[in-house]
Amino acid sequence: MSHEIELKLALPQRALPALRRHPLIAGAPKLGNAVTLDNTYYDTPDLALKARKVALRIRRQGRLSLQTVKCAAVSSGGLSQRPEWEQAYAEQFDFSAIDAPEVAKLLNRHRDALVPVFTTRFRRETRRHAPRPGLSILLMIDTGEVIVTTAAGELQRTPICELELELEAGRPQDLVELASTLAQDLPLMPADISKAERGYRLFLGTPLSATRAEASAITPGQNVVDAFRTLALSCVRQWQANAAAALAHADPDSIHPDFIHQLRVSQRRLRALLKFFAPALPPGFVGEWNQRLRENAARFGDARDLDVFCTELLDAVTPEGLADVAAFEALLQTAHEMRDAARSHATHNLDMATQGRLLLGFTAALLQLPTGSLAEAADLRTFARLRLDRLRKRARRQFEAAATLVPTRLHALRIGFKQLRYGIEFFAPLFPAKAVDRYLEGMVRAQTLLGFLQDVDTAQARLAQWVQDRPALAPAAAFVLGWHASRYARLRRRVLHDCEPLLWGKKPW
Incomplete structure:
Protein backbone atom coordinates (compact mmCIF):
# COMPACT_ATOMS: atom_id res chain seq x y z
CA MET A 1 0.00 0.00 0.00
CA SER A 2 1.15 3.50 -0.74
CA HIS A 3 -0.29 6.82 0.41
CA GLU A 4 -1.08 9.22 -2.37
CA ILE A 5 -0.69 12.84 -1.30
CA GLU A 6 -2.07 15.20 -3.90
CA LEU A 7 -3.74 18.53 -4.47
CA LYS A 8 -6.22 19.05 -7.29
CA LEU A 9 -6.80 22.46 -8.84
CA ALA A 10 -9.62 23.15 -11.27
CA LEU A 11 -9.20 25.82 -13.93
CA PRO A 12 -11.20 27.03 -16.92
CA GLN A 13 -10.22 25.67 -20.33
CA ARG A 14 -9.36 29.15 -21.53
CA ALA A 15 -6.61 29.40 -18.87
CA LEU A 16 -4.63 26.38 -20.14
CA PRO A 17 -2.27 28.38 -22.40
CA ALA A 18 -1.41 30.73 -19.51
CA LEU A 19 -0.86 27.73 -17.22
CA ARG A 20 1.56 26.12 -19.66
CA ARG A 21 3.43 29.44 -20.06
CA HIS A 22 3.79 30.04 -16.33
CA PRO A 23 7.52 30.00 -15.39
CA LEU A 24 7.05 27.33 -12.71
CA ILE A 25 5.27 25.04 -15.18
CA ALA A 26 7.30 25.82 -18.29
CA GLY A 27 10.53 25.49 -16.29
CA ALA A 28 9.67 22.03 -14.96
CA PRO A 29 11.11 19.19 -17.10
CA LYS A 30 8.60 17.08 -19.04
CA LEU A 31 8.33 13.41 -18.15
CA GLY A 32 7.79 11.95 -21.61
CA ASN A 33 5.07 12.87 -24.07
CA ALA A 34 1.47 13.60 -23.17
CA VAL A 35 -0.61 10.41 -22.90
CA THR A 36 -4.29 9.57 -23.20
CA LEU A 37 -5.67 7.67 -20.22
CA ASP A 38 -8.86 5.60 -20.45
CA ASN A 39 -10.27 4.69 -17.06
CA THR A 40 -13.21 2.45 -16.23
CA TYR A 41 -14.64 2.49 -12.72
CA TYR A 42 -16.30 -0.66 -11.39
CA ASP A 43 -18.87 -1.23 -8.69
CA THR A 44 -21.80 -3.51 -7.90
CA PRO A 45 -25.23 -2.65 -9.35
CA ASP A 46 -26.27 -1.30 -5.95
CA LEU A 47 -22.94 0.62 -5.57
CA ALA A 48 -21.64 -1.32 -2.57
CA LEU A 49 -18.10 0.03 -3.04
CA LYS A 50 -19.26 3.63 -3.14
CA ALA A 51 -21.20 3.07 0.08
CA ARG A 52 -17.91 2.10 1.76
CA LYS A 53 -16.00 4.95 0.06
CA VAL A 54 -13.81 2.61 -2.00
CA ALA A 55 -13.04 3.22 -5.69
CA LEU A 56 -11.91 0.50 -8.10
CA ARG A 57 -10.45 1.60 -11.43
CA ILE A 58 -8.88 -0.08 -14.45
CA ARG A 59 -6.64 2.32 -16.37
CA ARG A 60 -5.55 1.60 -19.92
CA GLN A 61 -2.62 3.47 -21.40
CA GLY A 62 -1.71 2.00 -24.75
CA ARG A 63 -0.98 -1.68 -24.14
CA LEU A 64 -0.52 -1.22 -20.40
CA SER A 65 -3.41 -1.88 -18.00
CA LEU A 66 -3.36 -1.03 -14.31
CA GLN A 67 -5.74 -1.91 -11.50
CA THR A 68 -6.05 0.76 -8.81
CA VAL A 69 -7.98 0.70 -5.55
CA LYS A 70 -8.37 3.91 -3.55
CA CYS A 71 -10.09 4.74 -0.28
CA ALA A 72 -11.66 8.07 0.48
CA ALA A 73 -9.85 10.60 2.65
CA VAL A 74 -10.73 13.92 4.23
CA SER A 75 -9.69 16.68 1.88
CA SER A 76 -9.21 20.35 2.69
CA GLY A 77 -8.27 23.11 0.30
CA GLY A 78 -7.88 20.45 -2.40
CA LEU A 79 -5.16 18.65 -0.39
CA SER A 80 -5.88 14.98 0.22
CA GLN A 81 -4.04 11.94 1.54
CA ARG A 82 -5.48 8.53 0.76
CA PRO A 83 -4.35 4.89 0.74
CA GLU A 84 -3.84 3.46 -2.75
CA TRP A 85 -3.02 0.02 -4.17
CA GLU A 86 -1.86 -0.15 -7.78
CA GLN A 87 -0.76 -3.20 -9.80
CA ALA A 88 -0.76 -4.63 -13.31
CA TYR A 89 -4.13 -5.86 -14.57
CA ALA A 90 -4.32 -9.14 -16.51
CA GLU A 91 -7.99 -9.06 -17.55
CA GLN A 92 -9.23 -10.26 -14.17
CA PHE A 93 -9.37 -8.62 -10.77
CA ASP A 94 -6.68 -9.50 -8.27
CA PHE A 95 -7.08 -8.20 -4.71
CA SER A 96 -4.40 -10.34 -3.08
CA ALA A 97 -1.97 -7.44 -2.63
CA ILE A 98 -4.42 -5.27 -0.66
CA ASP A 99 -3.12 -5.27 2.91
CA ALA A 100 -6.09 -3.53 4.51
CA PRO A 101 -8.25 -6.47 5.66
CA GLU A 102 -11.60 -4.65 5.55
CA VAL A 103 -10.97 -3.33 2.03
CA ALA A 104 -9.80 -6.73 0.74
CA LYS A 105 -12.78 -8.47 2.31
CA LEU A 106 -15.21 -5.99 0.72
CA LEU A 107 -13.72 -6.36 -2.75
CA ASN A 108 -13.48 -10.16 -2.61
CA ARG A 109 -17.04 -10.46 -1.36
CA HIS A 110 -18.38 -8.49 -4.34
CA ARG A 111 -15.85 -9.65 -6.98
CA ASP A 112 -18.39 -11.55 -9.10
CA ALA A 113 -20.93 -8.70 -9.05
CA LEU A 114 -18.58 -5.95 -10.27
CA VAL A 115 -19.69 -4.14 -13.43
CA PRO A 116 -18.54 -0.99 -15.26
CA VAL A 117 -20.31 2.12 -13.92
CA PHE A 118 -18.66 5.05 -15.71
CA THR A 119 -15.49 6.01 -17.53
CA THR A 120 -13.12 8.92 -17.71
CA ARG A 121 -10.97 9.75 -20.69
CA PHE A 122 -8.39 12.51 -20.51
CA ARG A 123 -5.06 13.61 -21.87
CA ARG A 124 -2.30 14.00 -19.27
CA GLU A 125 0.83 16.12 -19.52
CA THR A 126 3.32 15.40 -16.73
CA ARG A 127 6.24 17.51 -15.47
CA ARG A 128 8.42 17.37 -12.36
CA HIS A 129 8.95 20.37 -10.11
CA ALA A 130 12.10 19.75 -8.03
CA PRO A 131 13.52 23.16 -7.09
CA ARG A 132 15.71 21.90 -4.22
CA PRO A 133 16.94 18.65 -2.68
CA GLY A 134 14.22 16.88 -0.73
CA LEU A 135 11.32 18.40 -2.66
CA SER A 136 9.80 16.78 -5.73
CA ILE A 137 6.27 17.38 -7.03
CA LEU A 138 4.64 15.93 -10.12
CA LEU A 139 2.66 18.49 -12.12
CA MET A 140 -0.08 16.78 -14.15
CA ILE A 141 -2.35 18.73 -16.50
CA ASP A 142 -5.49 16.69 -17.22
CA THR A 143 -8.01 17.62 -19.92
CA GLY A 144 -10.88 15.40 -20.99
CA GLU A 145 -14.27 14.27 -19.68
CA VAL A 146 -16.23 11.96 -17.42
CA ILE A 147 -18.64 9.78 -19.41
CA VAL A 148 -21.68 7.99 -18.01
CA THR A 149 -24.45 5.96 -19.61
CA THR A 150 -27.55 6.36 -17.45
CA ALA A 151 -30.09 3.64 -16.69
CA ALA A 152 -32.27 5.16 -19.43
CA GLY A 153 -29.45 4.67 -21.96
CA GLU A 154 -28.61 8.39 -22.20
CA LEU A 155 -24.98 9.46 -22.53
CA GLN A 156 -23.96 12.10 -19.99
CA ARG A 157 -20.65 13.97 -20.02
CA THR A 158 -18.92 16.48 -17.81
CA PRO A 159 -15.55 18.10 -18.63
CA ILE A 160 -12.24 17.58 -16.85
CA CYS A 161 -9.77 20.44 -16.77
CA GLU A 162 -7.44 20.42 -13.81
CA LEU A 163 -3.90 20.63 -12.58
CA GLU A 164 -2.97 17.84 -10.19
CA LEU A 165 0.02 18.23 -7.89
CA GLU A 166 1.31 14.94 -6.47
CA LEU A 167 3.97 14.82 -3.77
CA GLU A 168 6.96 12.57 -4.47
CA ALA A 169 9.21 13.99 -1.75
CA GLY A 170 8.66 16.78 0.75
CA ARG A 171 5.87 17.92 3.05
CA PRO A 172 2.15 18.08 2.22
CA GLN A 173 2.20 21.83 2.83
CA ASP A 174 4.74 22.16 0.00
CA LEU A 175 1.89 21.32 -2.39
CA VAL A 176 -0.28 24.08 -0.92
CA GLU A 177 2.56 26.61 -1.04
CA LEU A 178 3.24 25.82 -4.70
CA ALA A 179 -0.47 26.02 -5.53
CA SER A 180 -0.74 29.34 -3.68
CA THR A 181 2.15 30.74 -5.69
CA LEU A 182 0.60 29.62 -9.00
CA ALA A 183 -2.77 31.07 -7.97
CA GLN A 184 -1.28 34.55 -7.75
CA ASP A 185 -1.22 34.59 -11.56
CA LEU A 186 -3.77 31.95 -12.61
CA PRO A 187 -7.48 31.21 -11.96
CA LEU A 188 -6.98 28.02 -9.95
CA MET A 189 -9.63 26.64 -7.62
CA PRO A 190 -8.81 23.83 -5.14
CA ALA A 191 -10.99 20.82 -5.96
CA ASP A 192 -11.83 18.33 -3.22
CA ILE A 193 -14.11 16.22 -5.43
CA SER A 194 -12.20 13.42 -7.17
CA LYS A 195 -12.88 12.21 -10.70
CA ALA A 196 -14.51 9.12 -9.18
CA GLU A 197 -16.87 11.22 -7.08
CA ARG A 198 -17.79 13.29 -10.14
CA GLY A 199 -18.51 10.11 -12.06
CA TYR A 200 -20.81 8.76 -9.35
CA ARG A 201 -22.65 12.07 -9.12
CA LEU A 202 -23.22 12.08 -12.85
CA PHE A 203 -24.30 8.43 -12.80
CA LEU A 204 -26.80 9.02 -10.01
CA GLY A 205 -27.91 12.42 -11.23
CA THR A 206 -27.15 13.86 -7.81
CA PRO A 207 -27.63 17.64 -7.82
CA LEU A 208 -25.17 19.89 -6.05
CA SER A 209 -26.47 21.20 -2.74
CA ALA A 210 -25.22 23.85 -0.33
CA THR A 211 -22.72 22.62 2.26
CA ARG A 212 -23.39 23.54 5.85
CA ALA A 213 -20.91 23.81 8.71
CA GLU A 214 -19.47 20.54 10.00
CA ALA A 215 -19.69 19.46 13.62
CA SER A 216 -16.55 20.26 15.58
CA ALA A 217 -13.93 17.49 15.50
CA ILE A 218 -11.43 18.79 18.05
CA GLY A 301 -23.64 42.37 -0.72
CA ASP A 302 -27.03 42.25 0.93
CA ALA A 303 -28.55 39.45 -1.14
CA ARG A 304 -29.26 37.42 2.01
CA ASP A 305 -31.08 40.34 3.69
CA LEU A 306 -33.36 40.75 0.69
CA ASP A 307 -33.99 37.00 0.53
CA VAL A 308 -35.11 37.08 4.16
CA PHE A 309 -37.22 40.19 3.55
CA CYS A 310 -39.05 38.54 0.66
CA THR A 311 -39.50 35.04 2.11
CA GLU A 312 -39.93 35.73 5.84
CA LEU A 313 -41.78 39.05 5.81
CA LEU A 314 -43.47 39.68 2.45
CA ASP A 315 -44.53 36.09 1.70
CA ALA A 316 -46.23 35.90 5.10
CA VAL A 317 -48.57 38.79 4.26
CA THR A 318 -52.03 38.23 2.79
CA PRO A 319 -53.19 41.51 1.24
CA GLU A 320 -56.86 40.97 2.03
CA GLY A 321 -58.35 44.14 3.45
CA LEU A 322 -55.75 46.37 1.84
CA ALA A 323 -57.57 49.07 -0.07
CA ASP A 324 -54.73 49.64 -2.50
CA VAL A 325 -53.96 46.16 -3.82
CA ALA A 326 -52.11 47.70 -6.76
CA ALA A 327 -49.65 49.26 -4.32
CA PHE A 328 -48.97 45.85 -2.77
CA GLU A 329 -48.36 44.32 -6.19
CA ALA A 330 -45.98 47.17 -6.98
CA LEU A 331 -44.19 46.59 -3.67
CA LEU A 332 -43.80 42.88 -4.43
CA GLN A 333 -42.41 43.70 -7.86
CA THR A 334 -39.95 46.21 -6.39
CA ALA A 335 -38.80 43.78 -3.70
CA HIS A 336 -38.30 40.92 -6.16
CA GLU A 337 -36.43 43.16 -8.60
CA MET A 338 -34.14 44.38 -5.82
CA ARG A 339 -33.60 40.83 -4.57
CA ASP A 340 -32.81 39.55 -8.07
CA ALA A 341 -30.39 42.43 -8.62
CA ALA A 342 -28.66 41.70 -5.30
CA ARG A 343 -28.42 38.00 -6.13
CA SER A 344 -27.00 38.80 -9.55
CA HIS A 345 -24.47 41.19 -8.02
CA ALA A 346 -23.41 38.55 -5.49
CA THR A 347 -23.02 35.70 -7.97
CA HIS A 348 -21.25 37.84 -10.58
CA ASP A 379 -4.76 23.01 28.39
CA LEU A 380 -7.39 23.17 25.65
CA ARG A 381 -10.37 22.87 28.03
CA THR A 382 -9.01 25.64 30.23
CA PHE A 383 -8.40 27.82 27.20
CA ALA A 384 -11.95 27.15 25.95
CA ARG A 385 -13.53 27.98 29.32
CA LEU A 386 -11.64 31.26 29.55
CA ARG A 387 -12.64 32.31 26.03
CA LEU A 388 -16.28 31.30 26.48
CA ASP A 389 -16.46 33.13 29.81
CA ARG A 390 -15.13 36.21 28.09
CA LEU A 391 -17.77 35.96 25.37
CA ARG A 392 -20.55 35.51 27.92
CA LYS A 393 -19.38 38.52 29.95
CA ARG A 394 -19.41 40.64 26.81
CA ALA A 395 -22.92 39.38 25.96
CA ARG A 396 -24.01 40.34 29.51
CA ARG A 397 -22.84 43.90 28.92
CA GLN A 398 -24.71 43.94 25.62
CA PHE A 399 -27.78 42.59 27.39
CA GLU A 400 -27.68 45.39 29.97
CA ALA A 401 -27.20 47.99 27.23
CA ALA A 402 -30.23 46.54 25.40
CA ALA A 403 -32.56 47.15 28.39
CA THR A 404 -33.87 50.25 26.58
CA LEU A 405 -34.91 47.99 23.65
CA VAL A 406 -33.27 50.37 21.18
CA PRO A 407 -32.97 48.43 17.88
CA THR A 408 -29.23 49.03 17.50
CA ARG A 409 -28.61 47.71 21.03
CA LEU A 410 -30.76 44.63 20.38
CA HIS A 411 -28.82 44.03 17.18
CA ALA A 412 -25.53 44.21 19.11
CA LEU A 413 -26.93 41.64 21.57
CA ARG A 414 -27.88 39.40 18.64
CA ILE A 415 -24.30 39.56 17.34
CA GLY A 416 -23.02 38.75 20.83
CA PHE A 417 -25.28 35.70 21.03
CA LYS A 418 -24.14 34.55 17.61
CA GLN A 419 -20.48 34.81 18.63
CA LEU A 420 -21.16 32.89 21.84
CA ARG A 421 -23.08 30.20 19.95
CA TYR A 422 -20.22 29.78 17.46
CA GLY A 423 -17.80 29.43 20.37
CA ILE A 424 -19.88 26.74 22.06
CA GLU A 425 -20.24 24.86 18.75
CA PHE A 426 -16.48 25.00 18.18
CA PHE A 427 -15.61 23.77 21.67
CA ALA A 428 -18.58 21.37 22.06
CA PRO A 429 -16.53 18.09 22.08
CA LEU A 430 -14.71 19.26 25.21
CA PHE A 431 -17.83 19.41 27.41
CA PRO A 432 -20.84 17.20 28.34
CA ALA A 433 -22.89 16.66 25.19
CA LYS A 434 -26.37 16.83 26.73
CA ALA A 435 -25.65 20.06 28.59
CA VAL A 436 -24.15 21.62 25.47
CA ASP A 437 -27.11 20.57 23.33
CA ARG A 438 -29.64 22.02 25.80
CA TYR A 439 -27.73 25.28 26.01
CA LEU A 440 -27.43 25.56 22.23
CA GLU A 441 -31.18 24.97 21.86
CA GLY A 442 -31.79 27.98 24.09
CA MET A 443 -29.22 30.02 22.18
CA VAL A 444 -30.91 29.23 18.87
CA ARG A 445 -34.33 30.21 20.24
CA ALA A 446 -32.99 33.51 21.55
CA GLN A 447 -31.19 34.22 18.32
CA THR A 448 -34.37 33.52 16.36
CA LEU A 449 -36.29 36.08 18.42
CA LEU A 450 -33.54 38.68 18.07
CA GLY A 451 -33.25 37.86 14.38
CA PHE A 452 -36.94 38.50 13.72
CA LEU A 453 -36.76 41.87 15.50
CA GLN A 454 -33.69 42.79 13.45
CA ASP A 455 -35.40 41.70 10.22
CA VAL A 456 -38.39 43.96 10.93
CA ASP A 457 -36.17 46.89 11.89
CA THR A 458 -34.14 46.44 8.70
CA ALA A 459 -37.34 46.14 6.66
CA GLN A 460 -38.69 49.34 8.16
CA ALA A 461 -35.58 51.27 7.08
CA ARG A 462 -35.62 49.62 3.64
CA LEU A 463 -39.31 50.37 3.07
CA ALA A 464 -38.85 53.97 4.18
CA GLN A 465 -36.18 54.40 1.49
CA TRP A 466 -38.37 52.79 -1.19
CA VAL A 467 -41.35 54.96 -0.24
CA GLN A 468 -39.17 58.04 -0.42
CA ASP A 469 -38.26 57.09 -3.99
CA ARG A 470 -41.77 55.85 -4.91
CA PRO A 471 -44.48 57.43 -2.71
CA ALA A 472 -47.17 55.20 -4.29
CA LEU A 473 -45.76 52.29 -2.29
CA ALA A 474 -46.61 53.94 1.05
CA PRO A 475 -49.97 52.17 1.69
CA ALA A 476 -48.48 48.74 1.01
CA ALA A 477 -45.38 49.45 3.11
CA ALA A 478 -47.53 50.52 6.04
CA PHE A 479 -49.72 47.43 5.64
CA VAL A 480 -46.70 45.07 5.69
CA LEU A 481 -45.25 46.68 8.82
CA GLY A 482 -48.67 46.67 10.47
CA TRP A 483 -49.10 42.98 9.62
CA HIS A 484 -46.00 42.13 11.68
CA ALA A 485 -46.46 44.82 14.35
CA SER A 486 -48.33 42.67 16.85
CA ARG A 487 -45.77 39.86 16.81
CA TYR A 488 -42.92 42.38 16.80
CA ALA A 489 -44.31 44.12 19.91
CA ARG A 490 -44.95 40.82 21.71
CA LEU A 491 -41.48 39.41 21.03
CA ARG A 492 -39.81 42.70 21.83
CA ARG A 493 -41.37 42.61 25.31
CA ARG A 494 -40.24 39.06 26.04
CA VAL A 495 -36.89 38.84 24.27
CA LEU A 496 -34.76 39.95 27.22
CA HIS A 497 -36.67 37.65 29.55
CA ASP A 498 -35.80 34.70 27.28
CA CYS A 499 -32.16 35.75 26.90
CA GLU A 500 -31.41 36.35 30.58
CA PRO A 501 -31.13 32.70 31.78
CA LEU A 502 -28.55 31.96 29.08
CA LEU A 503 -26.27 34.70 30.37
CA TRP A 504 -26.72 34.27 34.15
CA GLY A 505 -27.91 30.67 34.43
CA LYS A 506 -25.90 27.46 34.51
CA LYS A 507 -23.34 27.12 31.75
CA PRO A 508 -22.27 23.83 30.14
CA TRP A 509 -18.52 24.48 30.21
Missing part, protein backbone atom coordinates in the same frame (compact mmCIF):
# COMPACT_ATOMS: atom_id res chain seq x y z
CA THR A 219 -10.22 16.51 20.85
CA PRO A 220 -9.16 17.34 24.44
CA GLY A 221 -5.62 16.13 23.82
CA GLN A 222 -4.88 18.66 21.07
CA ASN A 223 -2.81 21.73 21.74
CA VAL A 224 -4.48 25.09 21.12
CA VAL A 225 -2.96 25.77 17.70
CA ASP A 226 -3.72 22.27 16.42
CA ALA A 227 -7.33 22.66 17.59
CA PHE A 228 -7.54 25.98 15.76
CA ARG A 229 -6.15 24.37 12.62
CA THR A 230 -8.69 21.51 12.80
CA LEU A 231 -11.60 23.95 13.12
CA ALA A 232 -10.26 26.32 10.48
CA LEU A 233 -9.85 23.52 7.93
CA SER A 234 -13.46 22.55 8.58
CA CYS A 235 -14.51 26.11 7.73
CA VAL A 236 -12.30 25.98 4.63
CA ARG A 237 -14.14 22.86 3.44
CA GLN A 238 -17.50 24.64 3.79
CA TRP A 239 -16.14 27.72 1.98
CA GLN A 240 -14.58 25.75 -0.84
CA ALA A 241 -17.51 23.39 -1.37
CA ASN A 242 -20.02 26.23 -1.74
CA ALA A 243 -17.74 28.38 -3.90
CA ALA A 244 -16.93 25.43 -6.20
CA ALA A 245 -20.58 24.37 -6.46
CA ALA A 246 -21.67 27.90 -7.33
CA LEU A 247 -18.88 28.27 -9.89
CA ALA A 248 -19.99 25.01 -11.54
CA HIS A 249 -23.06 26.83 -12.89
CA ALA A 250 -22.50 28.13 -16.40
CA ASP A 251 -25.02 30.94 -15.84
CA PRO A 252 -24.31 33.00 -12.69
CA ASP A 253 -27.95 34.04 -12.48
CA SER A 254 -28.99 30.38 -12.08
CA ILE A 255 -26.95 29.88 -8.88
CA HIS A 256 -29.15 29.01 -5.91
CA PRO A 257 -28.81 31.69 -3.19
CA ASP A 258 -28.08 29.03 -0.54
CA PHE A 259 -24.58 28.54 -2.00
CA ILE A 260 -23.75 32.22 -1.50
CA HIS A 261 -25.38 32.25 1.95
CA GLN A 262 -23.37 29.26 3.18
CA LEU A 263 -20.20 30.72 1.68
CA ARG A 264 -20.81 33.86 3.76
CA VAL A 265 -21.49 31.71 6.84
CA SER A 266 -18.06 30.10 6.36
CA GLN A 267 -16.45 33.55 6.33
CA ARG A 268 -18.28 34.60 9.52
CA ARG A 269 -17.30 31.39 11.29
CA LEU A 270 -13.66 31.74 10.24
CA ARG A 271 -13.53 35.33 11.48
CA ALA A 272 -15.13 34.30 14.76
CA LEU A 273 -12.57 31.50 15.06
CA LEU A 274 -9.70 33.94 14.52
CA LYS A 275 -10.99 36.10 17.37
CA PHE A 276 -11.53 33.14 19.72
CA PHE A 277 -7.99 31.83 19.26
CA ALA A 278 -6.26 35.21 18.88
CA PRO A 279 -4.22 34.92 22.12
CA ALA A 280 -2.53 31.78 20.76
CA LEU A 281 -1.96 33.02 17.20
CA PRO A 282 0.48 35.47 15.60
CA PRO A 283 -1.13 38.95 15.63
CA GLY A 284 -0.18 39.55 12.00
CA PHE A 285 -1.96 36.37 10.88
CA VAL A 286 -5.12 37.28 12.80
CA GLY A 287 -5.20 40.88 11.58
CA GLU A 288 -4.49 40.10 7.95
CA TRP A 289 -6.99 37.28 7.56
CA ASN A 290 -9.74 38.93 9.58
CA GLN A 291 -9.57 41.84 7.14
CA ARG A 292 -9.32 39.72 3.99
CA LEU A 293 -12.22 37.50 5.02
CA ARG A 294 -14.35 40.54 5.87
CA GLU A 295 -13.66 42.01 2.44
CA ASN A 296 -14.46 38.70 0.76
CA ALA A 297 -17.83 38.41 2.51
CA ALA A 298 -18.61 42.00 1.51
CA ARG A 299 -18.33 41.03 -2.17
CA PHE A 300 -21.70 39.33 -1.90
CA ASN A 349 -18.76 38.79 -7.85
CA LEU A 350 -17.99 35.10 -7.30
CA ASP A 351 -14.73 34.91 -9.22
CA MET A 352 -12.71 31.68 -9.47
CA ALA A 353 -9.36 33.44 -9.43
CA THR A 354 -10.19 35.48 -6.32
CA GLN A 355 -11.72 32.63 -4.33
CA GLY A 356 -8.97 30.20 -5.32
CA ARG A 357 -6.25 32.69 -4.38
CA LEU A 358 -7.84 33.35 -0.99
CA LEU A 359 -8.53 29.68 -0.23
CA LEU A 360 -5.01 28.57 -1.10
CA GLY A 361 -3.39 31.57 0.60
CA PHE A 362 -5.29 30.99 3.82
CA THR A 363 -4.64 27.24 3.78
CA ALA A 364 -0.92 27.80 3.21
CA ALA A 365 -0.76 30.33 6.05
CA LEU A 366 -2.73 27.95 8.27
CA LEU A 367 -0.32 25.06 7.69
CA GLN A 368 2.66 27.33 8.40
CA LEU A 369 1.41 28.45 11.82
CA PRO A 370 4.04 27.94 14.52
CA THR A 371 3.19 26.18 17.77
CA GLY A 372 4.83 28.19 20.53
CA SER A 373 5.53 27.19 24.12
CA LEU A 374 2.30 28.88 25.30
CA ALA A 375 0.19 26.85 22.89
CA GLU A 376 2.02 23.65 23.83
CA ALA A 377 1.56 24.24 27.54
CA ALA A 378 -2.02 25.49 27.54
